[in-house]
Amino acid sequence: MCKVISIISCKGGVGKTTTAVNLSASIQKEGKRVCVIDFDHQHNLTMNLGIDQASLEHRVTIGDLIETAINDPDDDMMSALIDDSIISTNSVDLIPATGKLAALENIIPMATSREHLLDYIISFLKSRYDYIFIDCHPGLDNFSQNALTASDSVIIPVEAHVFGAEGLEQTAAMIRMVKRRLNPKLNIEGVLITKFQGQTNYCKSVYEQIATDFGNDIHIYAYKIKYAIKVAEAPAFGLPLIEYAPNIQPAVAYLKIAQEVMQNA
Ligand SMILES: Nc1ncnc2c1ncn2[C@@H]1O[C@H](COP(=O)(O)OP(=O)(O)O)[C@@H](O)[C@H]1O
Ligand SMILES: [Mg+2]
Numbered sequence: 001m002c003k004v005i006s007i008i009s010c011k012g013g014v015g016k017t018t019t020a021v022n023l024s025a026s027i028q029k030e031g032k033r034v035c036v037i038d039f040d041h042q043h044n045l046t047m048n049l050g051i052d053q054a055s056l057e058h059r060v061t062i063g064d065l066i067e068t069a070i071n072d073p074d075d076d077m078m079s080a081l082i083d084d085s086i087i088s089t090n091s092v093d094l095i096p097a098t099g100k101l102a103a104l105e106n107i108i109p110m111a112t113s114r115e116h117l118l119d120y121i122i123s124f125l126k127s128r129y130d131y132i133f134i135d136c137h138p139g140l141d142n143f144s145q146n147a148l149t150a151s152d153s154v155i156i157p158v159e160a161h162v163f164g165a166e167g168l169e170q171t172a173a174m175i176r177m178v179k180r181r182l183n184p185k186l187n188i189e190g191v192l193i194t195k196f197q198g199q200t201n202y203c204k205s206v207y208e209q210i211a212t213d214f215g216n217d218i219h220i221y222a223y224k225i226k227y228a229i230k231v232a233e234a235p236a237f238g239l240p241l242i243e244y245a246p247n248i249q250p251a252v253a254y255l256k257i258a259q260e261v262m263q264n265a
Helices: 016-029 044-048 062-070 075-085 100-106 114-123 142-150 164-181 201-214 229-237 249-263
Strands: 003-007 034-039 093-095 131-136 153-159 187-194
Touching: 003 016, 003 142, 016 034, 016 044, 016 131, 016 153, 016 187, 016 229, 016 249, 034 044, 034 062, 034 114, 034 142, 044 229, 062 075, 062 100, 062 114, 075 114, 100 142, 114 142, 131 142, 142 164, 153 164, 164 187, 164 201, 187 201, 187 249
Parallel strands: 003 131, 003 153, 034 093, 034 131, 153 187
Antiparallel strands: none
């Protein structure tokens, strides 16, 4: 059985892409078949996995797949195009993004089944992978709705920051709406605290606030991802932390979260 997990938050810079890279690589390290989809026109996931934009000029990207899905292709054509889009990286398989994805923003609202385009694409991948991660962009729009409609569950990274709880409330509200209207099976896998600086009272109090406000309804991972400069360095080498700096706390914590996600299958 394949599980599809969106890494989502309405806020930018909270560690979504970092979580997509490191959680997926950690799960693959545990012996699973894993694919990640870059569903952000800023294409940070694609870059973080060491794939530069110039190399994608003649490649099929997620933007091409969505555009094709809008045009109602036959299944054989869609399947062949999806085969062409998959790139083997230093760690997991990737369906890359380019800035082209942004151009679809005005076209998706006019498509038939506009919230189900990514779900349709992913249906061709489910027999090949145990886990598919979708790295979302920060908006609360058609792209996010497509990601949530295609997912079994979501992980919400929250930065240990004063506005973290506010972002979590907005994100949870969007998830509730998609669950009610589009995808009743959607679950919140957990909230992951990122860039945590445990030595500061400030970070601790933000964490306690989030635990008090949301802890009864939403699972908050016991392992927090600590702030470490090596996390920000690793993308320059196109490597996940388990390869670049396997002994630092964030690498170990992502592995622990990966094990918890796998237990929750
Ligand atoms: N635990 C961490 N420690 C230090 N820097 C981090 C950590 N997690 C993420 N970052 C850095 O913060 C920035 C934003 O993270 P990113 O994963 O791209 O967020 P998002 O995808 O939510 O916009 C990036 O420069 C990233 O390298
Ligand atoms: Mg990102």
